[in-house]
Amino acid sequence: MILLRAKDIDFEVTYVNLQEKPDWFLEISPHGKVPVLKVDDEVLFESNAIAEFLDEMVEPRLHPENPIKRARNRAWTDYTPTWSSAFGKVNYAKTKEDLDAALEALPVVLAKLEGALEAERGNDGPFFNGEKLCLVDAAFAPSLQRFAMIENIVHSGTLDSFPKVKAWSDALLAEDAIINSVAEDFGDAFNAALKRRETYCGTLIETAAAAE
Ligand SMILES: N[C@@H](CCC(=O)N[C@@H](CS)C(=O)NCC(=O)O)C(=O)O
Secondary structure (H helix, E strand, O other): OHHHHHOOOOOOOOOOOOOOOOHHHHHHOOOOOOOEEEEOOEEEEOHHHHHHHHHHHOOOOOOOOOHHHHHHHHHHHOOHHHHHHHHHHHHOOOOHHHHHHHHHHHHHHHHHHHHHHHHHHOOOOOEOOEOOOOHHHHHHHHHHHHHHHHHHHHOOOHHHHOHHHHHHHHHHHOOHHHHOOOOOOHHHHHHHHHHHOOOHHHHHHHHHHHHO
């Protein structure tokens, strides 16, 4: 959705209830996961593959022209499963102990990105490749967007030790294409999912809101 927004592509979105996946969705999504992109009669799946397809089809190109740079960008988008899994463990920890352990593990993945931002950029950002939003930004933003919501609840300050990631996250979260990549009720839906999944963060939502 971020790339569709960033490239100003016309599209229709259908949200899928992942608790009760409809048959039509299971028929087109090989792993039963979102997102899938339907282009005429063709169906594409996997966010990074979809992003590369959109980038090849619709100007302006957001992936670097330089093949070395492009391969290195792609290598970083390949890191997103590890990254998302580390953040997912925070979101969906069931107990305080699990949450603390997940927060303590986050610096491992954050340090990798801090290093990548330091080594890859050679500029002041604000995005991964500089001034223009790119596919690496689009790949990493969703976890940072959700972590910002978790931080409203737990105030761990984890990003403070990673100033480059923190500045990157701030820039991503202020970007229209990223803000508008989620449904209008995203905040409420995310909190409802924390509660429905009986997470530890879910039990803290009301207390955190009252303290604001
Ligand atoms: N590698 C996939 C991961 C997609 C993914 O994990 N999607 C989650 C939602 S964010 C999902 O559909 N989960 C439903 C399920 O696993 O049943 C991608 O990047 O597209």
